[in-house]
Amino acid sequence: MPEARTPRTRSKGPAKKSEAKGPAADAARIAVVGIPASGKTTYFRFLSGHFGLNLPVVYVPNRGETAPLPLYGDLDNEVVLEETTYETTDPTDPEGGLETTTRFYVNRPMEDKRKLWVELAAGREEQGVLTKYPLPTKFNQFVEMKMHFRYGTTGGSSLSRPMILHTIDEAGGIISDYFTYDRLWVTSVEQEVDERQCKVIPHYDSWRPDRRDLWRRGLTLLSHFVHEADGIVLLLSPALSSLRDQAQQVNLARGVFRFCRTKNVPLVLAVSKADKLRDFYTEVEHVVRERGYTSRFDPYDFLVHKDGAGMGTILVANEGRGISVKEDVFLISSAVSSGEGIPMLLNDFSLFPQGNGGEVPGVPVMVNTTLPLARICERILEKRQTRGA
């Protein structure tokens, strides 16, 4: 999934109105929301690897069905992942300006596949070097991520639907506040967030004009992102050690539930970084190491009765109110870590035909990541059919 094109635009001073990229007319949009460091970026990057390079997905528990999930790379459009960065220029520049950079990742095979997962498996710090998206959430940039794929059946566009998985990266904190306080600022995609609405941001008036403009645009982007969503995937991070983060996550989840109920928007929950949960990790390790092993891990029992991911409060209170914990909540891991940042690797010979007796490098283990995607697509289509009927 190489990076293909990088067009760049720059504007000085208060910027011009951003030019929105028009989505495919009938594409359904799925918004991915989560608190900072909930795993949004990794989810997009690795899932794109699945669509662009057929990176395998491990299922825990094993999927009962023999038929594959009806998710496909978009064959009409070679772009898998589109990342647009909106950022202010050098902070020492007295006048300031805005820069927009778009990176496209395409589903052409790379000449040297090993390069890919060196980047994908990198830790946060290395990722910062390689992809220039360091943490924490920065004041000077918003990143819009769009992943293109299809849901339905193979064999042509008429039998499958174009889908866009969408998020505003580096904005988890703002997303959380947006839902917590019901700041749903726009009612149509033509609307823009105005300066007055931005004043909820502390010290907004004292900012440099380019930063103010960036944030006004960023909040507009966020409003559109939520307003246009046909379905939402809420990423929940388990075992948060900080009470502040736990509180932020509970508040975000409540806001999202409220929004989805009010607007009748389908919602699916994905507990990301599930490999951090000991019981789940043990099960994943068993499945990966012993190919014949059939996992009967019970996520419902783990999440609800054992409160395995610390999600009890969120799930129990909302069971039956827009979600079914059994059907709409998934434990996922975009890249299983076997400890201290070392990725667990899967030796997939189909990806690396062994030549000259060389070593097979293996691919990072991705668990269940397609399940929430398939489920939200299913729910979106169900809703459309109901509406049509």
Next chain:
Amino acid sequence: MTEAEPYAPFPAPGAAKERHILVLDLSKSMLAPLPDPTEPGTEQQKIEVARTAVYRILENAAHTGSFFGLVTFTEAVRVAVPLTEIQRENLPYIEGLISMLQPSGRSAIWDALALGADLLRSVNGGVRGTMVLVTDGWDNSSNRFGIVHPDIKAYTPGPKQSLVEYILPPHSELTLRVIGIGNGGERDKGVDSNAMGVLMSELNHRSRDLAIPGAFSYQEVLTGSQLFNQMVNAFLDVGYEGSRPLDQLHPEELARHAASAARALKEPEQHATLGRLAGPTVHPASTGLEPAPAFGGSPLEVDVVSAPGGAPPPYLRDRYGPLGVVIESFLAGEYDRALDRLERAKSNLPPVTRFYWQARIYSQKGQVVEAARALLLAWGEVERLPKETRGRISRRLALLQARIQNDHETETLVHFIDETESHLERVDPKFRDQLIGLFEKLMDLRTTYQLTRLGQEGATGDGAARHEDAVESIFSMLQDCRLQNTSGDPQIEGALDFIEICLAEMR
């Protein structure tokens, strides 16, 4: 609750810990001051009092390891602390959080109660736990929930879901305490007592209709001291000058102390105070019953603060309200002022605390008769306390009595037991129970030792043998405890040494 009944996913299976949610009003009116007749001219803002109380409650939760959550509300309702087992390492966050509790905006009381109930919701949909609502206002901003009753007007448009049904569904076991600030006389200047009364009545009806247990109460407070004391219910003591912890004693000093304590066991007639501690010296945790948090009901939170060199801790007034003020005067040697402050704060203090401090102040003033009289009243109040808090408070009273009576042997023994049990709060519960069992057996030695005395007088022939068996049995328990203390905790080691020396003295 039966074991077969499905319960909440948290706390972890096996741990029947209580779950408490504090729902705190952060509307703008919380910036208003509350008068404090006990300290004229020192009125505090409602939010300051509430901040102090929240800190104390959370600190107590960290101490006991109970589950606690905090919901705050203005027109927006937020979870400030999700329902969780409060750990010590979280306290810095809590300090930061409390400093950021800034009132603004309006009040969505009903929506906030609904969120609190969500945090306490169980797998079967029931709401189980305790909620305490602290508010000074009227609901004027709830969008989703309301009290469906002809006497209650909704201040926001749109249909409302019934709050009573939402927070009290079938399978619930809810305790709700509402602490209202003000008297409800005027809108926005006090709590809406009419609405609160209707809420309590509706909850009681529903609880009866569904035949589910529930306790619902509404109390009004008019002063800062009253508010603080409704939220924090504490027995507070200050360590005695010159008493040193066991692990700081030289081995020879430890041996002297243990020998002295053994004399208290050997001569019960001369050390009658120990009779007050009759019965098991059981720490609440060992019964499997965690003490309810201070604001949750009658069990008192027991704290002993240290004041090295007689200097009061800087947080005394902030964290302990009117009692802290009394103790400040006491430590400053202003005994008359301390008594005066105690008198003014008496309506807000638990009686046992009040009589104990009267005794302590009189004792310090050298007025032994007054001290003994007050102490007698305090002992009377101890009998009324729930079992789980009785042990520790009894020991604090026994220490003071021993001081008044100049009974060093009893003082040493009680001090040892009290100090060791406080330390045990942080050790493994199984090991803790084992050690507490050891203390109980040690106290029982008083009886068998008396039998040996009677034996010498010819009344009982096998008294000595029975006593020796009892000592041997305790010695064997002691050895087990030594093996269990794998961490080599010096305080535990010190306590075991102490008991071993006592045993040698009792032979």
